[in-house]
Amino acid sequence: MSAFPSPLVGEGGSARGAETDEGCWQDRPRFVSSNTPHPSPSATPSPTRGEGKALRALATLCFAIFFLILPALAAHAGMNIQEVKSDKGITAWLVEDHTVPIIAIRFVFDGGTAQDPAGKEGLANLMTGLFDEGAGDLDSDTFQVKLDDAGAEMSFEPQRDGIYGSMRMLSEQKDAAFDLLTLAVNKPRFDQAPLDRVRAQVLAGIVANERDPNAIAQRKWLRAIYGEHPYS
Helix, strand or coil: CCCCCCCCCCCCCCCCCCECCCCCECCCCCCCCCCCCCCCCCCCCCCCHHHHHHHHHHHHHHHHHHHHHHHHHHHHHCCCEEEEECCCCCEEEEECCCCCCEEEEEEEEECCHHHCCCCCCCHHHHHHCCCCCCECCECHHHHHHHHHHCCCEEEEEECCCEEEEEEEEEHHHHHHHHHHHHHHHHCECCCHHHHHHHHHHHHHHHHHHCCCHHHHHHHHHHHHHHCCCCCC
16 A cells, blocks of 8 residues: 555645545545634624613613602602682692691682783783782882791792792791781782882893794794784
């Protein structure tokens, strides 16, 4: 039997053959390059750096929303809304929370900008701006000082179909604060000096709205819908 030298193989490769009695190779040598990748069928691509950051940001956002909503849901679940009625038949809804020494109220009564007389548009707006500018025997400065002493805040706002008011006060000063609210609603003074000052503020706001694209668009939109109706 004659000997044959080993067949040539590629770099890093191997050859397989079978020698017969005649001294020849029955199988061709097969070359396998070591540079050929062999991916595993079960391997999954790992996320890129950008995808990883996006996933972490999404997870953080979900946790933040959860922890923000959870206290509100718990408070709502434990909220006890009571319906109360005054001696004069006014119905109100009361929610008690004694964790902070503050009383907050919000109310509304009939009126609003839709009832402004023709040619006197803006009257309700001017009126509500003067409710806390002196009442009863208290001028504007004295009224504001007493509000501060009671740790109270008072505000009024006209809407189309109602006059809205709100007030916050310290619980221990509720009697003094409610006395001031009663005066403001029932006995406003409308003194000339605060009237001129508030009127100037209203006019400045009107001038600013004339240059505000949002205010202009809203005004035109309402005019297109309601025409000459007071809602426009």
